[in-house]
Amino acid sequence: MHPSLPATPDYDAWPVTHQITDVSHDARLVTLHWDDGRISRYHSVWLRENAADDSTVNPATRERILDLSTLSAWPEIDNCHIDASGALVVGIAPEAIELRFHPGWLRYHDYDNTIDDRQPLVPVTTWLGGPEQSPVTLEADGWLDTTPDSREEAEVLTPALEAILGRGLVRLRGLPTEPGTLAHIAERIGPIRSTNFGTLFNVKAKHDPDSNAYTSIALPPHVDLPTREYHPGLQLLHCLENSVSGGQAVMLDGFAVAEALREEDPDAFDTLTRVQWRFANTSRNTDYVWHSPMIVLDDRGQLEEVRIADFLRGPLMTNFDEVDAAYRALMALQQRLRQPRFALRFTYAPGDLVIFDNRRLLHARDAFSGDSGHRWLQGCYLERDEIRSRYRIVQRRRREQLVAAAGDELSAPAHAEP
Amino acid sequence: MHPSLPATPDYDAWPVTHQITDVSHDARLVTLHWDDGRISRYHSVWLRENAADDSTVNPATRERILDLSTLSAWPEIDNCHIDASGALVVGIAPEAIELRFHPGWLRYHDYDNTIDDRQPLVPVTTWLGGPEQSPVTLEADGWLDTTPDSREEAEVLTPALEAILGRGLVRLRGLPTEPGTLAHIAERIGPIRSTNFGTLFNVKAKHDPDSNAYTSIALPPHVDLPTREYHPGLQLLHCLENSVSGGQAVMLDGFAVAEALREEDPDAFDTLTRVQWRFANTSRNTDYVWHSPMIVLDDRGQLEEVRIADFLRGPLMTNFDEVDAAYRALMALQQRLRQPRFALRFTYAPGDLVIFDNRRLLHARDAFSGDSGHRWLQGCYLERDEIRSRYRIVQRRRREQLVAAAGDELSAPAHAEP
Incomplete structure (x- = not known):
């Protein structure tokens, strides 16, 4: 049986639209290759504080409980791989803990390829008036x-x-x-x-x-x-x-x-x-x-x-x-x-x-x-x-429907093998 | 009988702490000399839009009704003097109107001598903690x-x-x-x-x-x-x-x-x-x-x-x-x-x-x-x-008391002349 995808550090829904095909790392960076050719890098310290495990997030509220400055040293990457669910697994030194990251969440929070996280939710369209105009x-x-x-x-x-x-x-x-x-x-x-x-x-x-x-x-x-x-x-x-x-x-x-x-x-x-x-x-x-x-x-x-x-x-x-x-x-x-x-x-x-x-x-x-x-x-x-x-x-409700639909697909009976 | 002081374009109280001793002007500036030696200049256009008369301010709400851009030309100063109440009187061309300004209000809004109108209302005092500290x-x-x-x-x-x-x-x-x-x-x-x-x-x-x-x-x-x-x-x-x-x-x-x-x-x-x-x-x-x-x-x-x-x-x-x-x-x-x-x-x-x-x-x-x-x-x-x-x-209530006290003084019987 496949392991299930890990939790995310929020209550949101993150459809897995792309798979991670390859992963590599040095002490401070993880590099992911996606199935559409995109390459995304994540800093070790960023991964550490955005983990969704119980040492990082209060499971009742999903609010962060980790204070980074209490760690004994800068979080560094000891090892990493993609598990059978498609999640990124990262071993962090010096704490010697293993953290798992949801690929849909990682893809959305790909700050390496994000031009501007502050762009408007809907593009702003300015308008003129005049007699033929009326409000939407x-x-x-x-x-x-x-x-x-x-x-x-x-x-x-x-x-x-x-x-x-x-x-x-x-x-x-x-x-x-x-x-x-x-x-x-x-x-x-x-x-x-x-x-x-x-x-x-x-x-x-x-x-x-x-x-x-x-x-x-x-x-x-x-x-x-x-x-x-x-x-x-x-x-x-x-x-x-x-x-x-x-x-x-x-x-x-x-x-x-x-x-x-x-x-x-x-x-x-x-x-x-x-x-x-x-x-x-x-x-x-x-x-x-x-x-x-x-x-x-x-x-x-x-x-x-x-x-x-x-x-x-x-x-x-x-x-x-x-x-x-x-x-x-x-x-x-x-x-x-x-x-x-x-x-x-x-x-x-x-x-x-x-x-x-x-x-x-x-x-x-x-x-x-x-x-x-x-x-x-x-x-x-x-x-x-x-x-x-x-x-x-x-927008979240729309993503939840996508995730639910993907779940239905996953739980549908497999094609009969010949 | 003295004319009374003119209205101000607000509901505030402006004690007259200083008198205007001299006034001069060119087309674009009025220059006031105060009894403590301060010199204040006011632009013609600034005076025009901060007048308190009924062509500038709605008397019911004291909100401005003047749209400066509807004037036929830039407001210029034709003449000015100090009247018997101590108010500044300015004749504005080309409208050929006469506007009166309250000296207490003018003194407070002396932007020529104001370093920073945005300074905090009360000076900010930072503090440290420690066992002997407690809140006010x-x-x-x-x-x-x-x-x-x-x-x-x-x-x-x-x-x-x-x-x-x-x-x-x-x-x-x-x-x-x-x-x-x-x-x-x-x-x-x-x-x-x-x-x-x-x-x-x-x-x-x-x-x-x-x-x-x-x-x-x-x-x-x-x-x-x-x-x-x-x-x-x-x-x-x-x-x-x-x-x-x-x-x-x-x-x-x-x-x-x-x-x-x-x-x-x-x-x-x-x-x-x-x-x-x-x-x-x-x-x-x-x-x-x-x-x-x-x-x-x-x-x-x-x-x-x-x-x-x-x-x-x-x-x-x-x-x-x-x-x-x-x-x-x-x-x-x-x-x-x-x-x-x-x-x-x-x-x-x-x-x-x-x-x-x-x-x-x-x-x-x-x-x-x-x-x-x-x-x-x-x-x-x-x-x-x-x-x-x-x-x-x-602060306004405090000023109102000062104005009321000054009013009592003015309305008190004059000293008997010998």
Whole structure:
């Protein structure tokens, strides 16, 4: 009987899509040859701390318990081979222990051939607006009644999560207009992020507004809560009532605006990636302040977020000699925010719910007449972490099906020999 | 009668500690001379967009409504003077409007003389551990019964907020041991940050643990949730029961550990500020992943956060040629985490509540025997934003008192002239 494949140091499923055909080693490196010609190298110390045995991982939680610095010496490779299950077996000196590694897990974690482990889960596709554009729109069937964490739920969530991750925006249609429905939708993705505006907030004109959002005036394109160190990664808005004249919703892809600025006015782009603007709320009982460029690039130069909201900026407190250039760049950006080429416009119907990346998309609304009817959106925030986690789980469920199918194959009766 | 001082573009209070003695201008700059000799310059465009009049700010919310790029030309200064109230009055061309600026507000927002608007609200003081050390400890009187946002509340909160901002840690004593009390304490600072572990989580040994925290094993020094893009800025732990043998709490100042490493092994320090480790939770239904250095410096080279938790690291997926150096640096760090010089040790008494900066401090606990009694901590998270906002409000209340006192002076009967 074949030995079974070893455990992995996680709860994930790793289909064995390729076999290891050859293995060699020196004291510090194991080199694997795969059946498709790929060659992968793994460091001895990396293998040691990513083992899945009980000296490395707590079997109850699969969290690491090994502290590498307590070993008597650097882990070195004494011997290695591939066993009958296809697993890599490595003898580690000086502990004189033998560790087994799952080939599917090893293949996925092949850092020798991984260009960038931080690439987006779904490719980012920037977009322009215009009259013929509308958001990716899906029926909301299933969001309220599939079993949490089931395969059916994964199927319902997948196209929505991919639209949000890729285009920054999705619209679900046909939801009930019960207040609080939003929380059930949001929790399909992850826990709601509460703020000083509450857990669920109500966007309607108020008598004593603590934000321009709670008036009937037009709102210019903006992200919410740029005054926070980490402004919310996702915003959800659920339309419960809309019978007013005006108040059309407008959304812009902030990454597309930034790319246009980079192309058309590179000095302004560069200035807006550098100048630390002061974002500040003006409120009677809270005082959030954060400093940030308006266009934030990550350490690889890729667009990470935009922080744009004229009405949530405090006085600029930067290097005196940069102030005129900063304002020139700001105006170059402001002009583009008004250009129709970026604006995706739509009207909320009761039962619509939009989910969008609040660190990428800007949203705006036209003024409406408070006397013409009622307009009531219910909103909440999530973090980007939550959608990434949920999407990885959706991908994991797909891998689990592959592993289960392969197991069925293995356990099917062998072909009768002649 | 004197004209009254103009409004400011916020809800804050700005005591007039100095008078403007002289003013001059060219088209793009106003130059002020103050009664203590300070000279401050303000750009025309900066003054234009930070005005507090109704063309610039929505009077209901004090949020900006001006879009600078809609002006017909760059705002230039046509004339300026100091009026009888002590305010700066600026005539702006080409709009031909006159704007008035509050001298207390101008003095505070003097970016011409501000070295760094991003300096910490309270100076950061790193600390070592050792047997004679204990956390800053305050009686919790008042946290449950002062009026929210009152001057009395500000007095209760101030020393605790200053300890957390400055040393990263405070201990409150003498609270009730009712489950849920924690939420009332936390909300004095700001809204709780929910996670997949819930809003309030219970740290006790569980039968089916989804984290090593929910076992009775020792936990090495770590921060919570380094698997999130923004790991929680504050953690609160409230002791409801503690009758076990063992289970002593240990805390380390991660900034002190980082500084020691920088001094003693600069290569390891440098490596840990650069290598992108993979932080990953291992769970059945969530899959959080984030990449980060273990020691994070901001763009000015100052310590911003540490991300250290061996049991929440996934397989390192970085540049192949950096792997051995990364592990050497990791072990240099791990060795220091075990050194008694950093460890502050204490035993939770029922009714104790600690609040600490989870992006700076590492916490750990000794193993305990589950049979020896009960150990129950209730915990929750907040963001750093919340404590900063709360502390700014405390400072604002102090300024309001100064302004009110000055107002009393002004409204007091004038000295009788001879």
